[in-house]
Amino acid sequence: MGKKVTVVGAGFYGSTTAQRLAEYDVFDTVVITDIVEGKPAGLALDLNQSRAIEGFETKVVGVTTGPNGEGYESIEGSDVVVITAGLPRKPGMSRMDLLETNAKIVRQVAENVAKYAPNAVVIVVSNPLDEMTALAQLATQFPKNRVLGQAGMLDTARFSNFVAEALNVPVASVRTLTLGSHGDTMVPVPSKSTVNGKPLRDAMPAEQIEELVVKTRNGGAEVVALLKTGSAYYAPSAAAARMAKAVAEDSGEVMPVCAWVDGEYGISGVYLGVEAEIGAEGVKRVVETDLDADERASLLEAAEAVRAKQGDISSM
Numbered sequence: 047m048g049k050k051v052t053v054v055g056a057g058f059y060g061s062t063t064a065q066r067l068a069e070y071d072v073f074d075t076v077v078i079t080d081i082v083e084g085k086p087a088g089l090a091l092d093l094n095q096s097r098a099i100e101g102f103e104t105k106v107v108g109v110t111t112g113p114n115g116e117g118y119e120s121i122e123g124s125d126v127v128v129i130t131a132g133l134p135r136k137p138g139m140s141r142m143d144l145l146e147t148n149a150k151i152v153r154q155v156a157e158n159v160a161k162y163a164p165n166a167v168v169i170v171v172s173n174p175l176d177e178m179t180a181l182a183q184l185a186t187q188f189p190k191n192r193v194l195g196q197a198g199m200l201d202t203a204r205f206s207n208f209v210a211e212a213l214n215v216p217v218a219s220v221r222t223l224t225l226g227s228h229g230d231t232m233v234p235v236p237s238k239s240t241v242n243g244k245p246l247r248d249a250m251p252a253e254q255i256e257e258l259v260v261k262t263r264n265g266g267a268e269v270v271a272l273l274k275t276g277s278a279y280y281a282p283s284a285a286a287a288r289m290a291k292a293v294a295e296d297s298g299e300v301m302p303v304c305a306w307v308d309g310e311y312g313i314s315g316v317y318l319g320v321e322a323e324i325g326a327e328g329v330k331r332v333v334e335t336d337l338d339a340d341e342r343a344s345l346l347e348a349a350e351a352v353r354a355k356q357g358d359i360s361s362m
Contacts, residue, residue, distance in 0.1 A: 048074025049294045052121040052163065054155050055130035056080035056108070058279040059171065059286075061089050063128055064106060066287035068093055071102035072294055077121055079109045086110060111158075118158040124166045125326075126290045127159050129182060132172035134277040135270050141174040141229050142355070149362035152178050156185035167293045167328040170195045170304075171286050175228040179304045180317045180356040190306035192328040197228030198302025198319040199285035204265040205234060208258045213249060215241060222246070223302060223335070224262065225319045226348030233319070233344040234259040238335055289324060296326040305329045311342065313349045316356060 051073050053064045057080075064078040076093075080086045086108030093106040111117035121127065132148035135141065152172050159168060168186060170179040170193065179195030186193060201224040210217040221240045226233030236255050239246035246255060261268075269278040292299045305322045307313045310332045323330040337345065 050075045050077065050124045051126045051128070051290055051294065052077040052079065052124040052166075053128045053130060054079050054121075054159075055132070055172075056082065056086045056089055057130065057134070058276060059134075059283055060128075060130040062279050062283035063130060063171075063286050063290075064089065065093060066283055067290060068097075068104040068106050069100055069102050070287070070291055071104055072291060073104050075105050075107060077107045077109060077124065079111045079117060079121065081111055081113075083110050115154075115158045115161070118162045121159070122162050124163040126169065126293050127163055127166045128169045128171065128286050128290055129155055129159075129178075130171050130286070131155050132178070135173065135266070137271050137274060139270075141266075144173050145177060145355075146362065148172050148174075148178060149181055149359070152181055153185045153362065156182040160186040160188065166192070167326075168193045169286055169289050169293075171282060173228075174355070176304055176317050176319075176352045177355050177359055181359045181362060183306070183317070184360055190308075191330075193306075194289070194322070194324075194329055195228070195304030195317065196282065196286045196289055197304050198224055198321075199288065200282050201228065201232055201262055201265070201319075202302050203281055203285060205239075205258065205262040208261050209239070209241065209246065209250075212254065212258060213241060223321070225302060225321070225335075225341075225345055227319060227352045228304065230263065231344075231348035231351045232263050233341060233348050234262065235335065235337060235341050237338045237341060292324040293326060293328065298323050298325050298330060300324075300333050303329070305332055307332060307349070310334045311337075311345055311349075313346065316349050316353045318345075318349050318352055 090106040090108030183193040205222040223235040321333040
């Protein structure tokens with residue numbers, strides 16, 4: 047039985063994620079679904095025609111889904127489901143502005159995932175991220191380790207890119223880390239960030255690090271403002287696809303993700319951006335990183351901010 051991954055939502059984010067997953071050539075099948083009639087089938091046709099050029103065997107299947115769950119039978123047996131469904135931000139909108147609209151969409155998708163792919167690991171990317179991850183877990187009733195959200199990988203990638211550009215060094219020489227929530231309470235971790243193995247704090251002054259932190263926190267909004275229609279998808283899809291690959295390969299790779307925290311850092315009962323070991327069952331374990339006092343305080347603050355919003359989710 048080969049590996050199967052489903053991407054729900056065939057917008058820019060979903061279609062780019064499906065392309066990356068197919069080109070990895072680690073899955074037998076990538077299913078892409080959407081409510082727009084014919085769109086996923088058209089994308090699948092196009093992607094399959096690139097196989098001979100890019101040299102991958104993964105088959106892409108496109109399926110239109112209906113309001114009552116029609117079409118979802120095609121996701122049966124999926125090892126991983128990436129939920130990208132929902133509206134993207136428009137200029138001037140915060141991620142929280144999408145809460146009610148996307149809650150309805152994500153709940154319906156999650157219920158269909160539970161019905162047709164009951165053993166899948168679910169990766170949520172719909173905004174507002176931390177809240178939608180919590181909602182997907184409630185709606186699927188899956189064990190909490192099997193529902194996780196994509197945020198930290200993206201924020202960390204943005205932070206690393208900005209540091210590399212500021213110092214004019216290869217991006218491969220930069221290691222950064224962000225924890226907390228995806229948005230205003232993102233917690234950068236300069237104490238764990240390095241350039242060529244040396245502490246970031248030795249490579250640039252504190253004020254400059256703080257500027258790049260603010261730039262990272264607003265990284266998505268900056269893209270939204272420039273694009274004017276839609277939001278970022280190249281970097282976000284790269285992050286989601288890497289997470290799905292780690293699940294499929296049971297790699298045990300440690301990645302910053304939105305995971306259920308139960309006692310780590312003295313925080314319990316909330317979905318939060320932390321580092322976690324990723325494998326076939328989703329989150330194998332949350333990895334507690336040594337933080338300095340400021341970073342730890344910021345993480346606790348982020349947890350409470352997210353907890354307050356996640357409390358409203360069950361009624362949505």
